[in-house]
Amino acid sequence: MAADGNSSQPGRAFDASEPVLNAIRPPAAARIWTVSAPVGNFVNRTELVAAVTALATTPRSRPPVLAIHGVPGSGKTSVLRRLADAVEEYFDHAIELDLEQIPGGAMADVLGSALSDLGVDLAAVPPDLRSRRSRFLAVTDRRRVLVLVDGATDAAQISQLTPNSSAAMVIAAGNIRLDDLALDGATVRRLGGLDAEHGLELMSTILGADRLAGQNDAVDRLVTLCSGSPLGLKIAARQLQLEPELSVEHLVADLESRVHDAEPTPARAGIRHSLTAIFDSFEDVMRKDVAMTYRALGTVPADRWPKETITALLAETTVDVGAALSELVRLDLLQLTDGGYRMLSLVRSHAERAGWSTDTGLRDAGRARMIRSWRSLAVAADHAVQRDRFRVTPTDLEAGSPAFADAQDAMRWFETWHDALLEVIVGAAAQGLDTEAWQIFEACWPFHTSHNLYHEWIKAGTVAVESAERSADRRAEARMRCYRARAWMEQGDLGQAEADIQAATELSNIVDDRALRASVLDFEGQLRARYGDAASALAAFDESLRLNEELGDRRGIALQSQFRGRCLNQLGRYDEALAALNRAEQLITGLGDHRAESRILHSKARVFRALRRSDDAVEALNDALRRVAPLGQTTLVVAPLELLRQLAQEAGDAVAETSYLTKLQSIFAATDDPRGTAVGQRLTELGHLGGT
Template structure:
């Protein structure tokens, strides 16, 4: 503020790099630096079951355990209350666990986490690392800070959950080892695990056990009365008791039987009992209470269906899917499916755990598959499976395009799905939700010899694996794709698949295996005679060299890839290889060459209006400019990149840009500016869940 001839002026001049406040008098000023979006408390519990009755003893036991073990603790780190709810399939383990969890959820102020382990199984085992990855994302850890290895993910999960009040519900565990990494180290947390097994390993280590047995006769009659009306059961007490006995105390069987009676209000209970008494259609391996089976219950419900929903039921039983959508059901049936899904829902043969996500209970799916094998011609069975595969291929390809944009693809573009994705985030979320189904379909297709589908779907799934780092899926899918491409003699596709496989091994630091796959990819690319594929494989070789801190070797690979892109006139490829070459030059200490490479890359990305790539290039260019002593230019480049990464919320790049600006301030002796940049970087690191980076920044600040 200056005074000129009695006139007071409020002026700002010179270069300003941060907030400015102009006022006549100021008492105090507080600047708030940006921190990332607020982290929401996870609320992952599935909806509570409808029409839940009985299980008062077990619910009370869960309450007693909670009151004794959780509320009497002083909190902090320790061992969470862990309860194993075990019992026969269909006995109601998930229902009681969800009912109880919703009743006590308000006691767990840091949220609730949920995982159905069936969707994470690989060859009988669970990819616990994928479960932990989902939990960490829900707890606010940014994707780029989630490590690849199981041990590292488990360690980060323990750090994020120590001392918190969390409720963790884990469905369908087969072994104690699947659960142990999911236990938060907090005496104020609770973990409920459902399993068809006793999980003795957890019990030995202190977990409490609540075995869930089939319902008693009185409990079964209570459930039936609640479903169809007490008067109707009381009118035929002997038939009602026999119906409860034939349903073997399984809630799912009782509900299906009740639905059958509801559909025909005038039907006698004794007539349904007579139908269920026929033991010729029992599921021999899935019995309860001696020789009693639930197959008759499912068969009776099935026989009461009209022809179209009955056929939909049969075809759904053939699909190796944990859940499915109405769109998939329509593709399999070949006509509008939602009205027939409603019929199956009413008969309790299909469940809808989430909006437009349907599923068959394990026992129901087995029965539906038997019906299909018995009544559907073999050709129609295969046609249904191929229809499902085709539907998924179209949806996965559309998701890939929504996420990755204009990248190199070998597969022809299939028909777009009926409902296109509204954003890249929506597409990525859909791929995440369908991940287990897609892997199951790929396995089935590979065993059936549907090689075109396998490699094309595997190519499109790069969008998911590159973003979310599901390494077990990534490796298996790419391997299946490579084998299918080889079976077809399609060298180009084999090169692409082996290159994708190698990129996973590079990220996992398994460089010998990555090298073998890249050698195979290079051979297939040569056999295909495709220069672009050779360039893609060369880029991956360069990535492997750079990951092993061999920048000169990396630069040689990137240069060869660049020459190919130049020869075929592919501008984006020229820009990307120039960027990679700049990284290698910087790592090797050749700052002038790095700046030149970055400048070329920047010009191309500006020409293509690729803002995200411009931001990445600007940050790396700042590093090289600093090495050349061009501090002002380096600061301008770092700020350019920082602005882009803040808008895109790319935490890792924000931190790098702020570190560069802090280093530049330190070079100039500006300790206050250095501290401000480091504090902003710390704020971003904490908000994104990068604890390791936060610790390093705190150390520097002290």
């Protein structure tokens, strides 16, 4: 090899990229449809079906918006899914966003969820609202996308979630009036209750016409009593199923007396007041084990739960949990959801009122068992994603938890339950279970650092920091502050990150824990690097490395060596940088962390480039691609491909540059990434329009 590292036959290193490029599979342009199927016993709403069909089939110059508002219990979620089903043939993709399930309703996080559903890598999008909104407009440009928005609280939310395509559509629902949208051309409809005819139809669907024969007047009174609420009518029908000898007349008379005896309050006005009476009556006739489960679920954090946590909740009872849950699903009090069960908000408000009337000691003990079950699951998922990461949570907490098949399976669990985990963290802290609160937050690290939902991350981190402070656990507080600091850094709020890192440094100086001190120095180095101070960052990484070496922490040594190598490269100390990165590569190999391996090799390539050793740089980048291509996450290959493209351009190798550009173009095209525009322009310059 020549002194500058180039071989005697320029281009051979680029030729070696061909099999690597063939192994990279761009994401398939598959149909995206995250909308749940409509319920089977849906009735009426023909006017809305006609309206949405007309909007979908009428030529337009802007995306139509249908906004529906109605009181709780009027069936808005079911209507949304029914309308989506009615116009499915007119759209290629559909996403369903429940704003009540996105902690805090932060629009940046809402748009982040929408972009993730549409296949966009959030790591490539700045975290602020403006950037995510711009990316949403780009990715929906000219696409036939249907956006369902549930739980809207103001018109501005709908405007932010409206695609940039006349072929798209938004159907939104909320408990409050959305008339402001009409000023911008939206179609606004109020969702009232079912009328007597359709109320009877729904009851007949559940009970059969024979059971209701000759009782039409009583059914009319029932429909009026609950303001035509589909949920209220379903619950009443289920009670009649439980009591075969009970007539509709007697049920209605009982409900009317309950409503008359209990005066409405601001919290139980109107339809909610009537539905409370229906729920009260229904609870009276449930099986004892079913009623116990129902009340218990009203006292615990979140409104969605894996079965394991419900089993823990009822562990000190004689309840057959599986049978009780199946009955609650049959009675429309629970819904099956991914990996567990969900309780609708109106049902939950009643279950909560019923549950909090139970014995305080039993209630709190059950809540504690459930929270600890959540913790065990989260810790097990965390360890499945990355086993050898430094933690302050005891490693034995995952014992007895269901095993996850692999890291991908564990990450899917976090993706399913992350919003519920935030509520569990908040609920744990509120009950005084401070240790459990911060331990759950620590376990969520792999999700937070890969999904960029910063509002949720910071909110959970703030609760965790406060919990660690109350528990007087300095190690935990230092760790939680570092974790929260990373979120501040990702958002670009370096001042907040600085405050957390300073506090963590002071705490780690008090605690005699070299592993903790090494970790805090790692975060401090990351912060200094964000400030652009490579020398200060290097000093922090040097000290962290020294401590990791004393501890014999192979992974810690590898990572700190990597960070040192990057700083040394920035400082122009190339030989030292290569030595540090070679050490990092040697140590990380065998730990099964192919992402870290790829990042280290990418860093080596940057040093080789600075040394004008282009063939060595290409070889390192090809190796980096080999490590991550099998993972199937094309976002991990973009940075190495872009550096390869630059090296090919610098070498004047148009054929090699075209091959790299073509692969990048195929990746960006799959998610309408705006970076594809520059790639296409460069291909045109090379005389290979479209990569041909």
